[in-house]
Amino acid sequence: MSEDQKKQIQQHLWNIANELRGKMDADEFKDYMLGFIFYKYLSEKMYLFANEQLKEDGLQYEQLIEGTTDGDEMLEFLQEEALEGIGYFLKPSQLFSTIANKGASKAEEGDSSFILEELTQILNYIEQSTMGTESEDDFNKLFEDLDLTSTKLGRTEKAKNDLIVKVLGHLDRIDFKLEDSESDVLGDAYEYLIGQFASGAGKKAGEFYTPQEVSTILARLVTTGKKRLKSVYDPTCGSGSLLLRVAKEVEEVGHFYGQEMNRTTYNLARMNMILHDVHFAHFDIRQEDTLEHPQHTDLQFEAVVANPPFSAKWSASSLHMTDDRFSQYGKLAPSSKADFAFVQHMLYQLHENGTMACVLPHGVLFRGAAEGHIRKYLIEDRNWLDAVIGLPANIFYGTSIPTSILVFKKCKEHPEQVLFIDASQHFEKAKNQNYLRPQDIDKIINTYRNYNAGTYSPPDSGGVAEGRGGQGGQGYVVEDKYAYIATLDEIKENDYNLNIPRYVDTFEEEEPIDLQAVSKELSDLEEQMGALDQKIANYCAELGIDSPVSSES
Structure with a gap:
């Protein structure tokens, strides 16, 4: 992916943030925006990891049916592999794209609560999946700042739900190219957003x-x-x-x-x-x-x-x-x-x-x-x-x-x-x-x-130059x-004073003043002023009024 394309994604993400945060301060909305991007990353990482494991079976992760014997056995195997390989686990039904699509369709039906509840459960599940493993400390309470019950997201459950659905929908349409190990699109975008939020905080x-x-x-x-x-x-x-x-x-x-x-x-x-x-x-x-x-x-x-x-x-x-x-x-x-x-x-x-x-x-x-x-x-x-x-x-x-x-x-x-x-x-x-x-x-x-x-x-020149630090310094x-x-x-x-001007001489010498030239300039000005005074006196005489300047000027 080119640098221009990366920048377009970064700007698109920032536009999403500005469009959706409403009256919330940038520093407050930061936790939600960055948290949801992180959830998207975990989902896509899990999806790629699972598909790699399922390659020999000719399956895709979304094809596993939860609640069936075969599906649950495969999910149990994948969970063990994922916890060791990437440190956490998500089921197919918990992936970002699944929830984003479900949220969009449910919103059309007027369901104002389902996505908030389900999303909260999923974020908790990510943390819980790591319990007792080496990655537990790294995921413990990782999503605690994503308070989906906060009135900052909206006064009503419907308002909160509509906002979250919009955020997930916008993010779901962005491809961060995680399969390209040489292109850190998401990492660069995340850093860009952190910087943008900082500038407004x-x-x-x-x-x-x-x-x-x-x-x-x-x-x-x-x-x-x-x-x-x-x-x-x-x-x-x-x-x-x-x-x-x-x-x-x-x-x-x-x-x-x-x-x-x-x-x-x-x-x-x-x-x-x-x-x-x-x-x-x-x-x-x-x-x-x-x-x-x-x-x-x-x-x-x-x-x-x-x-x-x-x-x-x-x-x-x-x-x-x-x-x-x-x-x-x-x-x-x-x-x-x-x-x-x-x-x-x-x-x-x-x-x-x-x-x-x-x-x-x-x-x-x-x-x-x-x-x-x-x-x-x-x-x-x-x-x-x-x-x-x-x-x-x-x-x-x-x-x-x-x-x-x-x-x-x-x-x-x-x-x-x-x-x-x-x-x-x-x-x-x-x-x-x-x-x-x-x-x-x-x-x-x-x-x-x-x-x-x-x-x-x-x-x-026969030794070192004299320094600025004191009597005959050797810097x-x-x-x-x-x-x-x-x-x-x-x-x-x-x-032991380290004030930089004591060592780096930043003094700018003023250009020397030519006093002879200044004297001549003053003399010329005096002559010009005398001529102007005489003109004014002549005009006043023609008009028959007193001159404001001396006639001797």
């Missing part, structure tokens, strides 16, 4: 979605120099989009790990994993507060990515001083700003040969007190900071503040240096927010990867007004 968007451009940067940073990853981890995984973006940058990811506090978003993340054909045995998404109740602390990961909530509150309880994630630093991040608490947590989970990249507010670069102490420890005692990247303002949903990306490695290629990139002026302005263009992303990544590979070297400019390589000594001279 305001501050809530930050809870479940990182703009795709930023996700791409984070993913490319942590996959630099690698074709395969054993594991990738996101401690604030939202919808799981960032984890999945990492997978697009390499040939294979062995296992995905994530944690998410919000229950609805946690459900969305699990759906997103399954829908992108990540086998249930290859992802482990947990629902809990990462800082207070971490779920994967016995593991370390080859790649860690995150877009944590900016300056969130946390307990900062003294009990955390005995927690291995924080104890070595000697101080905790302040209770009003958990940014460094997330950094400490992620570094604890980072493998010795891994790379971590996370988005943080600019305050982490220069704030003092406990944060300054932690920053100093990370740079001076551990030497884990690899790069600091400044991003443009107003590129995230729900906030207009400029942000930064910090890259950490426990085994740095250049242990005495830190790369600074100021990409804050490289973006395109849109109506409501700014966005990074492909060339902006490539510039950031190419600069980092060239640094990583040792491409850059100091100038040859040097990689690209004027864009990138600078600072030494640890330089950063120390700056008292």
Whole structure:
């Protein structure tokens, strides 16, 4: 399928959402729209899986007759195979297309309740089919946000039923080409919808979605120099989009790990994993507060990515001083700003040969007190900071503040240096927010990867150029007004302040002023004004009235 066809499907889905959600907020209707798309995916996946199993018998799944001896025996066999192969089971009568067709015909007969009841039973059945199996945790309460009794869908049972029937009918007519393993039509469409819902959700968007451009940067940073990853981890995984973006940058990811506090978003993340054909045995998404109740602390990961909530509150309880994630630093991040608490947590989970990249507010670069102490420890005692990247303002949903990306490695290629990139002026302005263009992303990544590979070297003018960090610093400019390589000594001279303008000189000199030319211009103007005054005086004399200007002008 061509990219244009994919985009047509994506736009069609968004048009359906806008047409059907009525007065419901985009963030509210998101759970229904994405949930029904997920149900369609599970149905089509089950149908394809069952037909593959029935190929030798020359049967199609819809030909099995439920309630007969032969039919039930075959269904029992298929259920065992499906639970092991795809992690869940659906009967032919429970498939999306069957319900959508039944709903359309029943609606014509005026039946206003049947589809709501039957659909609720089917969604519950999907979860129940996994009980006692390896996939149980991945499907447990997965559809709990699809409340088909909610008045948001309509005030009467008929209104609710009519809306659901329309949604299912529209979706049933779209072919997501699941049989084509090389074309991720549905996965791309799902990501597109999540992004569209995020754009209309305001501050809530930050809870479940990182703009795709930023996700791409984070993913490319942590996959630099690698074709395969054993594991990738996101401690604030939202919808799981960032984890999945990492997978697009390499040939294979062995296992995905994530944690998410919000229950609805946690459900969305699990759906997103399954829908992108990540086998249930290859992802482990947990629902809990990462800082207070971490779920994967016995593991370390080859790649860690995150877009944590900016300056969130946390307990900062003294009990955390005995927690291995924080104890070595000697101080905790302040209770009003958990940014460094997330950094400490992620570094604890980072493998010795891994790379971590996370988005943080600019305050982490220069704030003092406990944060300054932690920053100093990370740079001076551990030497884990690899790069600091400044991003443009107003590129995230729900906030207009400029942000930064910090890259950490426990085994740095250049242990005495830190790369600074100021990409804050490289973006395109849109109506409501700014966005990074492909060339902006490539510039950031190419600069980092060239640094990583040792491409850059100091100038040859008898030694290194003087840095901006202090008295005779030893850093040097990689690209004027864009990138600078600072030494640890330089950063120390700056008292471990990482504010990017201290290293990347973005000062624009004003053009010199030609005072002689300005003087002549003023003289010419004075002469012109005198001539005009004389003209006015002459006109007034002809009219016999007093002149408003002096006759000496």
